[in-house]
Amino acid sequence: MLSVAFYSRPTLQILEDLIGKVLIRKSGDGLTSGIIVEAEAYRGQDDPASFASRGRTKRSEMLYGPPARAFVYLTYGMHHLFNVVTEQEGFPAAVLIRALEPLEGMALMQQRRKTDDVLNLCSGPAKLCQALDIDLALNGVSVSSPRSPLILIERTNEDEKRKDLAWRPRVGIREGRDRLWRVYLKGSPFVSVK
DNA sequence: TAAGGGATATGCT
């Protein structure tokens, strides 16, 4: 499992390192997991895309907290977004997980997403929250505790065997209009933005 | 391409 130290480093470094890691969600109705193929960084009050750019408010408070905690919020009134808090307590920063390659619990994901299309299960920040049943109830939970319902780990050999990936993790960097720090796994069909 | 929907922050009164 990725340690607190992993999340205490500079956010852009963490951002890149998270590509290829596995996000695991344990819930009452089963286990679901996926390989991170796209993510995006928000760091500091000077980042105009970050909640923190508009000061320390109730909504941005989690960003200022200690690293290795989940920051979940609702956007557009209906979609949950999942971030991992990074850097030292007091410095507002996080990485938004934007897309996963589904790994385990495929049937459960299909049921929650109401589709059988594997490419449509986790190819977006709100889609993956729906597929993994991530909502506000998980806001603030640790992602580096063995007992947590939400953890991140290195890919294991078992995963490699199961997936037999054709591509190797190579990170691409996308510079959007105002989102400068988005990375994705090159060649993956599971990224959210084509 | 647009509509759907709720929480948040801001700017009034």
Add this chain to the structure above:
DNA sequence: GCATATCCCTTAT
């Protein structure tokens, strides 16, 4: 208080 604009999206068209 209340009104309004905005928000890191998805689905259906």
